[in-house]
Amino acid sequence: MIKIRDLEYLTAIAEYKHFGHAAEACFVSQPTLSGQIQKLEQRLKLTLIERQPRNVMLTPAGEKLVQQARQVLNAANNFEEAAKALLDPLSGDLHIGLIPTLAPYILPHIMPALNSNLAKINFYLHENRTQDLLQQLETGKLDILILPWLPEMARFERYDLFTEPLVMATSPSHPLANKTKVTFDDLHNQKILTLEDGHCLRDQAMGYCFSAGAEEDHSFRATSLETLRYMVASNMGITLLPQLATINYAPQKHIHYIPFESPQPVREISLLCRAGYARMESVRAVVNEVRQAVTGLFDE
Amino acid sequence: MIKIRDLEYLTAIAEYKHFGHAAEACFVSQPTLSGQIQKLEQRLKLTLIERQPRNVMLTPAGEKLVQQARQVLNAANNFEEAAKALLDPLSGDLHIGLIPTLAPYILPHIMPALNSNLAKINFYLHENRTQDLLQQLETGKLDILILPWLPEMARFERYDLFTEPLVMATSPSHPLANKTKVTFDDLHNQKILTLEDGHCLRDQAMGYCFSAGAEEDHSFRATSLETLRYMVASNMGITLLPQLATINYAPQKHIHYIPFESPQPVREISLLCRAGYARMESVRAVVNEVRQAVTGLFDE
DNA sequence: TATATCAATAGATTTAAACTATGATAAAAA
DNA sequence: TTTTTATCATAGTTTAAATCTATTGATATA
Numbered sequence: 208m209i210k211i212r213d214l215e216y217l218t219a220i221a222e223y224k225h226f227g228h229a230a231e232a233c234f235v236s237q238p239t240l241s242g243q244i245q246k247l248e249q250r251l252k253l254t255l256i257e258r259q260p261r262n263v264m265l266t267p268a269g270e271k272l273v274q275q276a277r278q279v280l281n282a283a284n285n286f287e288e289a290a291k292a293l294l295d296p297l298s299g300d301l302h303i304g305l306i307p308t309l310a311p312y313i314l315p316h317i318m319p320a321l322n323s324n325l326a327k328i329n330f331y332l333h334e335n336r337t338q339d340l341l342q343q344l345e346t347g348k349l350d351i352l353i354l355p356w357l358p359e360m361a362r363f364e365r366y367d368l369f370t371e372p373l374v375m376a377t378s379p380s381h382p383l384a385n386k387t388k389v390t391f392d393d394l395h396n397q398k399i400l401t402l403e404d405g406h407c408l409r410d411q412a413m414g415y416c417f418s419a420g421a422e423e424d425h426s427f428r429a430t431s432l433e434t435l436r437y438m439v440a441s442n443m444g445i446t447l448l449p450q451l452a453t454i455n456y457a458p459q460k461h462i463h464y465i466p467f468e469s470p471q472p473v474r475e476i477s478l479l480c481r482a483g484y485a486r487m488e489s490v491r492a493v494v495n496e497v498r499q500a501v502t503g504l505f506d507e
Numbered sequence: 508m509i510k511i512r513d514l515e516y517l518t519a520i521a522e523y524k525h526f527g528h529a530a531e532a533c534f535v536s537q538p539t540l541s542g543q544i545q546k547l548e549q550r551l552k553l554t555l556i557e558r559q560p561r562n563v564m565l566t567p568a569g570e571k572l573v574q575q576a577r578q579v580l581n582a583a584n585n586f587e588e589a590a591k592a593l594l595d596p597l598s599g600d601l602h603i604g605l606i607p608t609l610a611p612y613i614l615p616h617i618m619p620a621l622n623s624n625l626a627k628i629n630f631y632l633h634e635n636r637t638q639d640l641l642q643q644l645e646t647g648k649l650d651i652l653i654l655p656w657l658p659e660m661a662r663f664e665r666y667d668l669f670t671e672p673l674v675m676a677t678s679p680s681h682p683l684a685n686k687t688k689v690t691f692d693d694l695h696n697q698k699i700l701t702l703e704d705g706h707c708l709r710d711q712a713m714g715y716c717f718s719a720g721a722e723e724d725h726s727f728r729a730t731s732l733e734t735l736r737y738m739v740a741s742n743m744g745i746t747l748l749p750q751l752a753t754i755n756y757a758p759q760k761h762i763h764y765i766p767f768e769s770p771q772p773v774r775e776i777s778l779l780c781r782a783g784y785a786r787m788e789s790v791r792a793v794v795n796e797v798r799q800a801v802t803g804l805f806d807e
Numbered sequence: 808t809a810t811a812t813c814a815a816t817a818g819a820t821t822t823a824a825a826c827t828a829t830g831a832t833a834a835a836a837a
Numbered sequence: 838t839t840t841t842t843a844t845c846a847t848a849g850t851t852t853a854a855a856t857c858t859a860t861t862g863a864t865a866t867a
Contacts (some may be wrong), residue, residue: 208511208512208515208583210511211508211509212508214586236857237814238816238859239856241814242855243856253590258815261813263813263814271593278585279583282579282582289572290553290575293568293571294553483578485575527844536826537846538828538845539824539825539826542824560834
């Protein structure tokens with residue numbers, strides 16, 4: 208039977224394409240790694256690695272087996288994590304992925320509770336685009352994602368956290384600025400400032416706006432909500448912001464935030480983890496903490 | 508990092524609840540296995556096994572980790588299988604699961620082609636109820652299933668093989684016996700003989716019959732299609748049989764097989780394997796052979 | 808042509824997994 | 838009760854193999 212160490216060596220080579228560096232990453236000497244890889248190739252009767260001078264590459268067979276090897280290593284990791292979790296369920300490292308249009312605005316609300324009530328868990332926060340996050344969750348680099356749920360995420364286990372309304376942001380001088388509520392129809396023929404491609408908020412907000420007959424301002428696309436907010440304050444147009452991004456942020460003075468009459472545009476914020484993840488107790492604890500921390504934020 | 512051998516020892520104990528037998532199954536001496544398990548427990552700082560005199564049991568932690576261990580061993584198996592498949596894609600052992608209402612009638616049509624065209628694959632056939640088959644596919648005991656598709660199977664990869672009509676079976680003396688086609692309405696108020704619970708054909712055929720206003724004969728439930736056929740021949744009632752079970756079987760003399768006008772009752776026979784299974788080439792080859800072998804069987 | 812890089816080879820060392828033999832304990836049998 | 842049997846743990850030894858250091862060999866680059 209294959210050994211886990213062999214698989215680590217193989218995947219290290221796949222990662223570094225260099226025997227010396229791979230060996231270093233595995234904390235062994237280069238001859239050790241070379242020798243073990245050779246033995247592996249002999250045992251499988253397959254050439255896994257093409258040793259061109261100064262250019263180490265995987266053969267197609269090598270690529271295929273590296274994929275399988277990663278599966279094994281993931282499962283082995285889960286085993287170790289499960290063992291640790293049994294020793295002390297609510298402890299250990301937990302890597303959480305969040306999207307840029309959510310992370311800075313929700314973290315102040317939830318991290319204090321997480322850190323004090325789940326003190327033995329070390330939280331690592333990773334901000335990235337949805338697609339990258341999903342891939343990192345899949346491969347085990349991340350343990351948990353917090354983001355707006357989409358149907359393509361059905362393969363993961365899902366816990367709904369809260370429903371976040373989107374609100375309209377205008378400069379004080381805009382015709383809509385002094386309404387206490389806006390409606391779907393108010394968007395008609397408005398010029399909307401948008402985020403750049405790849406932000407899921409862009410797709411959600413714009414979907415709503417377009418169906419209301421609003422138009423995108425093609426001359427400009429913001430790289431973050433903060434630039435977007437700045438543009439609105441500078442009277443360049445209006446936009447939709449997730450409500451969390453409007454709490455305790457640059458109030459009335461330069462921007463007016465106006466909620467929608469129902470049906471409000473919203474995004475459904477969920478927590479995802481891999482189905483069958485070994486540390487469900489920690490996941491459930493996080494879910495509970497977050498739900499508790501956000502209650503009251505969207506009232507009235 | 509954990510060793511695969513340790514996980515084999517652990518799962519062997521879980522299976523045999525006996526150190527000696529487990530050791531034998533792993534081809535090592537009993538002290539070796541005892542010692543390695545102890546080391547594992549020390550390393551994890553967990554008690555995995557309760558050693559009552561003459562009664563070896565797993566602790567809850569042990570149960571949990573055995574599950575994780577099985578995941579790892581499965582992945583490791585996949586690795587080895589993938590390696591072998593790379594050496595020679597269309598070879599090795601292939602365990603196929605089929606249901607009892609399909610296996611005896613389809614195998615004569617497909618096994619000759621499989622054995623001669625995929626001669627380097629050793630086919631093992633397993634006949635079982637749908638629920639057992641799905642579990643065995645999941646755990647890796649089986650590689651492929653051939654059965655009528657149901658929505659609960661969506662987690663597996665699916666290849667449609669053919670659509671099998673159900674036909675009416677009557678004794679020669681039954682009022683419907685001499686029709687060349689029967690219709691949905693002909694079922695109205697008929698007494699239908701059925702298979703016992705657990706056969707998926709029962710649910711499918713009965714679903715169709717009930718909606719046509721037929722009644723089940725509650726005094727009798729057959730344990731196989733052959734008893735069912737025998738009961739029909741003995742003029743105890745009528746039933747629906749999958750068409751494959753009517754080809755080359757006890758013809759006209761004692762039973763009449765009558766096809767339905769469309770819309771015919773049918774079952775959709777599919778081939779399933781685990782998503783991401785390491786030997787897709789073999790799977791696809793089997794799919795092709797089966798599809799080829801059944802073309803023409805349902806014509807006219 | 809000289810040098811630097813990088814993987815392979817050789818030979819020694821260390822680790823740990825495996826074995827055999829035996830001991831301890833408690834249930835089952837006499 | 839005493840003996841026997843079943844079963845897991847312990848002790849000490851052997852064996853296998855993974856690892857190390859030192860070195861060689863091959864090739865691209867200066």
